[in-house]
């Protein structure tokens with residue numbers, strides 16, 4: 001298992017490039033299931049979840065080509081024949097977003113067998129709303145041996161109101177409805193830019209979708225979809241993480257290749273904390289020259305403050321004067337990073353789904369453990385300003401969603417390196433030694 005070794009104290013200076021959004025790339029890859037023609041996706045990030053999705057699709061019989069060299073961010077997927085419409089437990093347990101294949105498989109193949117995801121470090125994360133929605137579209141669903149089995153001759157359009165806003169749930173049903181017979185109206189949908197990006201791709205494939213990016217989406221079902229080429233939107237969470245890195249380290253960082261309009265609420269909150277940023281075109285420049293002051297956040301569905309930026313924000317306000325209240329409203333157990341930040345010197349008290357961070361406290365390097373994707377990002381941020389050399393274990397979590405983060409950060413002056421696990425020397429049996 002790889003670790004990061006980070007020596008804090010360097011201001012980040014220069015230009016850092018944002019990759020394509022993992023959370024837009026995953027549903028886009030699943031959308032390829034809906035057609036027997038090739039789907040070409042550009043700006044695909046090189047992260048582990050993409051490789052897991054490649055394996056998932058390949059195991060079904062899809063041809064998936066991940067580009068090399070100059071084409072390294074392109075993937076071509078052709079689901080000409082899907083011999084095995086299944087998502088195994090082995091793959092689903094590595095990546096919960098595997099449930100995104102459920103809707104497309106039933107719509108295209110008339111059947112699907114997808115493992116239930118089980119528990120997760122940040123909360124229960126059930127997929128009951130995906131299942132309920134598919135039933136409304138006419139699928140018959142059974143559950144056995146930890147798997148969901150869904151079948152339908154052809155899905156039928158329906159009106160579906162989500163009980164709770166769900167991002168992948170919206171995407172799953174959106175994909176399923178494209179091939180349904182008749183019109184579907186989805187209400188109380190997630191409004192994330194990744195949902196709108198998926199709808200853009202689906203419309204290029206011949207789908208008839210209106211309203212994606214708002215809470216009501218209308219889909220007129222078509223009988224078949226065709227191949228298409230699509231460029232994935234930039235990763236707003238990676239961009240936000242880099243902006244915080246620039247601010248925390250007192251740097252001057254140009255975060256390029258992002259879409260500042262997807263970061264409006266995050267940048268507004270950072271301004272309240274005293275972080276100076278300037279957006280122009282596809283870049284955000286952050287100048288970390290002022291003192292930071294406390295500010296509260298409440299995580300919410302888009303366009304609110306993203307839960308995926310909560311851990312990084314917490315690292316930031318450990319360096320702000322005063323008390324900041326961080327309220328997590330989306331997941332029930334998303335404060336695992338807090339205890340690790342405390343071990344580095346932060347003053348954080350957790351009360352239910354609220355954390356109170358009192359700053360400013362100096363951070364000192366420690367050996368810490370990454371517990372999930374965004375928690376690992378917050379530990380990297382804290383380490384960049386900590387006194388001494390921090391060792392972050394289990395960085396495979398960060399590799400799920402951040403493309404070569406250590407290389408990107410090193411490029412702007414951070415002292416960070418990756419080390420592989422050093423195994424203890426094999427013990428020699430006493431008898432042999434004698």
Ligand code: UD1
Pocket residue numbers: 022023026096097123124125126127128129130131164165166167168169190194307308330331332
């Ligand atoms: C997506 C993102 C993830 C982000 C999250 C919230 C992807 C691949 N992942 O995850 O990075 O943190 O949105 O912005 O896009 N829920 C149910 N039943 C369901 C589905 C969800 O109760 O069937 C609950 C969840 O437990 C959670 C809330 O709804 O409390 C929101 O979850 P959801 O939006 O579905 O998250 P994901 O789509 O899994």
